[in-house]
Amino acid sequence: MKLIARYLNPVWLMAGLLILGLTAPGYAKDIYVSGVTKITMRTGPGTEHKIVAMLTSGTKLEIVEFQRDWSMVRTSGGKQGWVLSRFLTEDVPKALLVKQLQDENQRLTTALTSARETVNELKAKNDTLTGIEKKYKELEQASADYLKLDAQYNDLLKISKEQKDQITALKQNMNNEEKLWFLSGAGVFIVGLIIGLSTRKKKRSSLLD
Secondary structure (H helix, E strand, O other): OHHHHHHHOHHHHHHHHHHHHHOOOOOOEEEEEOOOOEEEEEOOOOOOOOEEEEEEOOOEEEEEEOOOOEEEEEEOOOOEEEEEHHHEEOOOOHHHHHHHHHHHHHHHHHHHHHHHHHHHHHHHHHHHHHHHHHHHHHHHHHHHHHHHHHHHHHHHHHHHHHHHHHHHHHHHHHHHHHHHHHHHHHHHHHHHHHHHHHHHHHHHHHHHO
């Protein structure tokens, strides 16, 4: 009765359930070699069995079958054997945690460096696009100025043509006036000549009488 009561104790009951759970078929759980330098992995649960591997502290193992004294484990390389259960722990070794943190820090550092490079590349592209946009605006302004100057040039050409036409018309008018004055002067001269000749003829006739 005392033996039955002992096994009904909650602590022993939890321990028994743990052992039963760890030894259940198909059970697989990660476990680590505890803080010792090296332990032996053997072909069977006992020191009389052949050593198949030496496991260092912090080695990650997959537990296949857990027993009170010896447990069957499997390495990440697929090697399987028995090790003393007291050298196993579910706590991740600090050295492994440090290594994981270092690896994560390295990964984040690499990612940060890559992100900075990407930012610099994007900044360079943005500067290039800004330069292109500036040149485009300058060309656009130059084009607008050219169109404005071209319109002004065409207006000046039109005004110049009108002025040339006016000058040509004035020259023609001047030529006509010169001809008119010339003809008028010639007419006056001829009339005067005729009058003079007529006067002389009259004088001569009066002298003869």
